[in-house]
């Protein structure tokens with residue numbers, strides 16, 4: 604299956620980045636959100652990514668404008684009838700994902716491929732709201748998608764093999780590396796990442812360490828480009844918490860993040876996207 608036009612649902616942390624990657628490969632992409640402010644911020648973020656590519660000499664200003672023009676921001680489903688692939692990137696809530704995908708299914712053609720960017724929810728359950736669940740795949744990009752090459756591709760119990768093949772082909776066509784991963788809570792990468800984050804939060808509490816100290820040591824070790832607190836802030840603390848809860852329900856207390864992150868969220872501090880999380884962000 605060829606993808607001539609794609610759509611992304613949700614213009615947040617991930618949706619905007621995914622739309623940028625798709626547009627960079629020369630494909631038109633509709634970016635839909637329900638919140639005008641989020642849509643504006645998503646488009647501003649895409650513009651910023653292109654701006655950086657121009658600054659680094661990787662794209663001419665003219666080419667960057669052309670690619671940016673391929674992203675169509677909107678609040679409705681206009682133009683979805685000829686979309687070949689929809690990637691859902693709305694918040695990590697099962698009922699919301701089911702509702703949104705059920706809604707979009709009525710807008711697209713019978714053959715369109717549907718994908719969810721869920722971090723940890725079962726693709727099979729997300730597909731329960733669909734008339735044709737065989738066309739739903741997990742297509743899990745990592746933050747920041749404009750940089751990270753890996754994409755986990757996951758089949759639900761009812762996904763048809765031909766849609767998995769199409770998903771892998773699409774991922775490769777946008778210059779990413781698609782890795783087929785078995786359906787299980789957290790898939791592969793988040794299962795490792797969240798176990799590590801839970802352990803770090805326990806060490807902080809038990810040894811009275813400072814996040815800044817831990818991040819500095821991890822970054823200096825060069826084992827990871829940034830420390831776990833900076834990473835959690837970048838991912839979004841609410842998203843990290845939702846993912847950890849799914850994993851805790853499946854695998855038990857080794858995924859328990861304690862109340863450290865929950866306390867920050869209760870104060871409205873959801874990480875870099877809200878200007879504050881473990882760290883404070885300006886500009």
Ligand SMILES: NC(=O)c1ccc[n+]([C@@H]2O[C@H](COP(=O)([O-])OP(=O)(O)OC[C@H]3O[C@@H](n4cnc5c(N)ncnc54)[C@H](O)[C@@H]3O)[C@@H](O)[C@H]2O)c1
Pocket residue numbers: 612613614615616617618635636637638641642691692693694695696703720721722723743744745746837838839842846876
């Ligand atoms: N943040 C990460 O690092 C990361 C990484 C990989 C995967 N994910 C997954 O990607 C998904 C999105 O995460 P995010 O961090 O981008 O969340 P986010 O909160 O930054 O953005 C979600 C966006 O969805 C929009 N939205 C809500 N309801 C909608 C609807 N009905 N239709 C269209 N848009 C709607 C919101 O307005 C918001 O702009 C989640 O499933 C998450 O687990 C996140």
